[in-house]
Amino acid sequence: MSSAPIGIFDSGYGGLTVMKDIVNELPQYDYLYLGDNARSPYGTRSFETIYHYTLECVKYLFSQNSHLVILACNTASAKALRSIQQKDLPNIDPERRVLGVIRPTAEIIGIHSKTGHVGILGTSGTVNSESYVMEIKQQFPELTVHQEACPMWVPLVENQEYDSDGADYFVKQHIDSILSKSNKIDTLLLACTHYPLLMDKIRQFVGDEITILSQGEIVAKSLANYLKRHPEIEQKCSQNGTRRFLTTDSTDDFNAHANVFWNKEINSEFIDL
Known part of the structure; x- marks a missing residue:
């Protein structure tokens, strides 16, 4: 079956705590996690830098056939989400969606x-x-x-x-x-x-x-409700039960740290943005 995973983005590992609750709530969907570890932490960076980094990662997830992306990073949700929703999505693809955690x-x-x-x-x-x-x-x-x-x-x-x-x-x-x-x-x-x-x-x-x-649990229940209310988006999310993990930095380092957040062994893949 073709894969159209729900994309989950975070500046590093922390978003795995959100993804874990989302998967527990909605285990049937495919998920693609992207941690921008090479450029974390985001918390002390400027609005412009965080917006640029976040948009780049969202575009990458879109290129992997994600029609729905969750910004599991609070800083990215605070500093980039609205600009991406209002300014970028209409030009990239008005049928895709980016949601945050705030x-x-x-x-x-x-x-x-x-x-x-x-x-x-x-x-x-x-x-x-x-x-x-x-x-x-x-x-x-x-x-x-x-x-x-x-x-x-x-x-x-x-x-x-x-x-x-x-x-x-x-x-x-x-x-x-x-x-x-x-x-x-x-x-x-x-x-x-x-x-x-x-x-x-x-x-x-x-x-x-x-x-x-x-x-995590709040966002998971909100996402479940969102998919019920938006069948046109839900139908574009594939349901093969797969999970993939991507990082912009060392996979060995990501795997070792991610176990703390995910409570399971992770085998991540490196991507170069």
Whole structure:
């Protein structure tokens, strides 16, 4: 059967946490994951650079017959998605779709908060873009959104220090900081695909009274709903149950790190953009 996989893009490994939940929710489809590891991290780069890199990767996934691409990277969703949707897709192919991870989360976060105060934990790029603040305000204008950039959390995860005693300092530092912004915060969103690996540490310093939301399951359910509402897109996604993994950097390095996020052995393929 011909392959028309759902494309999943991330700047590195973190998007695998989203892909894992998507595959659990929708195992029948083919998936093609692309990690731009050679140019990560994206979180500290300019809007223009992130847009250029993301568009290049989206075009590559399109060239592999993906009709639907998910930007599993929060930074790319924050800084590139809207431009790609509005400016590029009409010229590339108006029948294709690119979706992000911010809107699905913004659409449900208010349901979890009783106090009307929510916190966003993300990279500097995501926080500085204000994308979550704007999206949440559109969905739940009554919510007060507090943000905290956690620049050390991604390196902790990628260096497999997320469960070490040394991680305690950096996790506690940012949890204390965001909770000091309001004693009414009752919901925290992990707005980076790496952060679920720090969940145990985060819970340790947050306590049981605060709800912690991870994006993977939210995005997976949103995608399932999207495909039901858009049969014209769903019919273009092949269903052979295959998974392929591409990286712009060392496959050995990707395979070794990806196991942490995917919890299964991965054999990736190198591509040169």
